[in-house]
Amino acid sequence: MTVAAVPSDPATASPQAPVIPRQRSAPAAELHQPQPWWRDAVIYQVYVRSFLDSTGDGIGDLAGVRAGLPYLRRLGVDGLWLSPFYPSPQHDHGYDVADYCDVDPVYGDLDEFDRLVRDAHRLGLKVVVDIVPNHCSSAHPWFREALAAAPGSPARARFHFADGRGEHGELPPNNWRAMFGGPAWTRTTGPDGTPGQWYLHMFTPEQPDLNWRNPETGRAFERILSFWLERGVDGFRIDVAAGLFKHPDLPDSPDPYADERTRDSVNPLAWNQPEVHEVWRSWRRLCEEATARDGRERLLVGEVSVPTAAEHAAYVRPDELHQAFFFDLLAAPWEAAAFRGVIDEALRDIAGTGSTVTWVLNNHDQVRTVTRYASPSGDADPSGAGTGGPRARAAALLMLALPGAAYVYQGEELGLAEVLDLPDEVLTDPVFHRTGSRLRVRDGCRVPLPWSGHVSPFGFTTGGDARPWLPQPDWFAAHTTERALADVGSFWHLYRDALQLRRSLPHLGEGSLRWLDSPPDVLAFVRGDGLVCAVNFGDGPVPAPVAGPPLLSSGPCADGTLPAGTAAWWSCDPSGVLD
Ligand code: NOJ
Numbered sequence: 268m269t270v271a272a273v274p275s276d277p278a279t280a281s282p283q284a285p286v287i288p289r290q291r292s293a294p295a296a297e298l299h300q301p302q303p304w305w306r307d308a309v310i311y312q313v314y315v316r317s318f319l320d321s322t323g324d325g326i327g328d329l330a331g332v333r334a335g336l337p338y339l340r341r342l343g344v345d346g347l348w349l350s351p352f353y354p355s356p357q358h359d360h361g362y363d364v365a366d367y368c369d370v371d372p373v374y375g376d377l378d379e380f381d382r383l384v385r386d387a388h389r390l391g392l393k394v395v396v397d398i399v400p401n402h403c404s405s406a407h408p409w410f411r412e413a414l415a416a417a418p419g420s421p422a423r424a425r426f427h428f429a430d431g432r433g434e435h436g437e438l439p440p441n442n443w444r445a446m447f448g449g450p451a452w453t454r455t456t457g458p459d460g461t462p463g464q465w466y467l468h469m470f471t472p473e474q475p476d477l478n479w480r481n482p483e484t485g486r487a488f489e490r491i492l493s494f495w496l497e498r499g500v501d502g503f504r505i506d507v508a509a510g511l512f513k514h515p516d517l518p519d520s521p522d523p524y525a526d527e528r529t530r531d532s533v534n535p536l537a538w539n540q541p542e543v544h545e546v547w548r549s550w551r552r553l554c555e556e557a558t559a560r561d562g563r564e565r566l567l568v569g570e571v572s573v574p575t576a577a578e579h580a581a582y583v584r585p586d587e588l589h590q591a592f593f594f595d596l597l598a599a600p601w602e603a604a605a606f607r608g609v610i611d612e613a614l615r616d617i618a619g620t621g622s623t624v625t626w627v628l629n630n631h632d633q634v635r636t637v638t639r640y641a642s643p644s645g646d647a648d649p650s651g652a653g654t655g656g657p658r659a660r661a662a663a664l665l666m667l668a669l670p671g672a673a674y675v676y677q678g679e680e681l682g683l684a685e686v687l688d689l690p691d692e693v694l695t696d697p698v699f700h701r702t703g704s705r706l707r708v709r710d711g712c713r714v715p716l717p718w719s720g721h722v723s724p725f726g727f728t729t730g731g732d733a734r735p736w737l738p739q740p741d742w743f744a745a746h747t748t749e750r751a752l753a754d755v756g757s758f759w760h761l762y763r764d765a766l767q768l769r770r771s772l773p774h775l776g777e778g779s780l781r782w783l784d785s786p787p788d789v790l791a792f793v794r795g796d797g798l799v800c801a802v803n804f805g806d807g808p809v810p811a812p813v814a815g816p817p818l819l820s821s822g823p824c825a826d827g828t829l830p831a832g833t834a835a836w837w838s839c840d841p842s843g844v845l846d
Contacts, residue, residue, distance in 0.1 A: 304564055307623060307671060308346060309667070309674075312630060315327050315332060316328075320728035323730030324733070329375035329379045346395060349394065351364060353367055354366040354371045354372075355406075356406050358473035359471060363403070363406075363473050365404040393502065394499070402510075403474070425481055426476065426478055437454075440465055441517050445526075453465065453468060480515065488550075502567060503550075503565075503568070504569075504570065507570060508569030508588065508591065518536060522534070538572075547569070547588050548586050567588045569591040576615075579616065583620050588622075591625060606804070607790055614670070623671035624669065626672070631709070632709055635676075635684055635712050637683065640659055641653050641658075642655075663765065664819065664835070670778050678712075678716055681746045682746060686710075689737065715739060717743035717744070719749040724739065761821060768818060773795060774795030774796070775795075783812055785809075785812065788803065789805065800836050801813075802833075808829065810827060811827050811837075815837065
């Protein structure tokens with residue numbers, strides 16, 4: 268196996284932050300009150316097909332992830348979440364699973380997976396795998412069997428098959444729309460070409476929804492979970508965790524286009540049904556049984572998209588999921604009041620359950636922060652030189668100062684912007700194809716990572732004609748990991764320094780947050796009683812809330828001021844705070 272070179276750390280440290288010995292300190296607090304690792308963990312999301320390619324086919328794979336583990340260790344994250352690597356026709360890049368207990372040959376095999384877990388654990392990194400219980404692939408043996416079986420058969424009862432409406436059953440059973448566009452129902456065709464029943468798919472037709480009212484489904488997933496737990500995983504990221512159950516009568520929705528319009532799961536008949544909570548209780552028990560066997564804490568972190576933080580909180584009750592991504596921070600515009608509003612809501616509703624908030628600013632479904640935060644005046648410089656880059660750095664420092672856990676999406680630590688000019692013919696996102704080429708939303712954040720060199724493939728893949736599965740822009744040259752590691756002013760060093768401080772300062776991670784008075788465009792808060800974080804969302808400099816130089820800042824920060832689009836952390840005793 269040849270793996271593209273992963274640059275080594277030139278052992279430079281940012282002048283903005285001292286080099287902190289790599290150990291989880293806060294000794295007094297931790298010795299007396301050991302907390303499960305996930306409560307304040309920072310997890311790196313690996314989108315496997317775009318991380319690092321070891322085989323030269325232009326697609327990242329598990330051996331590539333394994334080769335990149337030392338890089339993640341150096342960055343200072345606590346673990347990694349692997350996007351789906353299971354056998355799949357890749358209609359939705361693995362979120363269409365054909366076999367839940369194997370590895371797609373494109374990504375490797377089970378032996379490679381085992382080596383990856385072993386090496387990650389040796390480096391002290393947790394491994395979280397993605398599990399997709401709401402739907403499977405139309406290539407899954409269950410669905411093939413269902414298509415071949417008669418209406419009303421046990422094989423069809425594993426999915427939602429129904430007769431159509433209209434004189435000849437030519438209309439879908441209800442008016443629901445799929446999240447990615449188009450009707451949520453597809454009609455089957457018999458071997459002789461005659462149209463038959465319809466089946467439900469809340470995403471693409473290649474992702475039929477499983478019927479969770481059939482107990483066989485729950486039993487199958489408990490076996491799947493056990494399979495991966497026995498292979499040593501530390502947890503599961505649960506896809507569409509507010510899904511699974513539908514209203515038992517599958518009635519028409521009063522606002523059928525709501526999901527499609529918002530790309531949020533808001534149809535109250537298709538999502539967030541009360542029965543789903545029992546599934547999370549049984550999965551929690553399974554994880555706790557595994558912990559009882561070997562003493563290792565496991566994590567269930569859900570992708571929970573529900574309308575309010577209060578509904579979100581129901582998913583992280585003490586006997587349900589350990590955590591759920593809090594997407595409201597990601598959705599907040601670059602405004603102090605918007606950020607403060609979602610932070611307050613999360614701390615009130617979610618932390619109140621006893622869980623911790625799971626913060627996220629980027630993932631494989633969203634436009635990257637560097638592009639999202641760029642001011643609309645058109646300075647969305649692809650290389651991040653406009654306002655977007657500095658604001659993304661400031662937002663990262665803010666997120667990493669909040670109480671709870673955080674997820675960092677690959678490339679975020681390199682300051683990658685969204686690739687906005689991918690030609691139509693290379694786009695693979697089903698959202699693009701199912702919305703009549705209207706929404707170009709998810710390919711631009713999935714472009715393979717730049718590791719080294721000056722031209723594509725930037726060390727992502729090796730071999731003479733190797734081409735990354737999505738083309739990389741020339742400006743990626745300024746964002747390779749090689750350059751980032753060598754430049755103490757890079758995004759990478761900011762993340763690394765922040766992660767080191769998070770591990771070393773007793774005030775970060777879990778614990779209290781107290782807001783300080785600040786001008787309207789500024790957020791400032793104290794963590795514990797010793798760390799102040801302030802972010803200037805405005806367009807001009809403001810006085811810093813703390814006298815003296817910051818421990819860490821997202822940009823130059825001198826003379827007691829906090830420049831526009833900048834965040835900083837100060838260590839101080841309470842009397843040093845100028846509020
Ligand atoms: C959420 C995942 O993050 C997304 O990538 C996927 O397309 C949908 N769930 C459907 O599985």
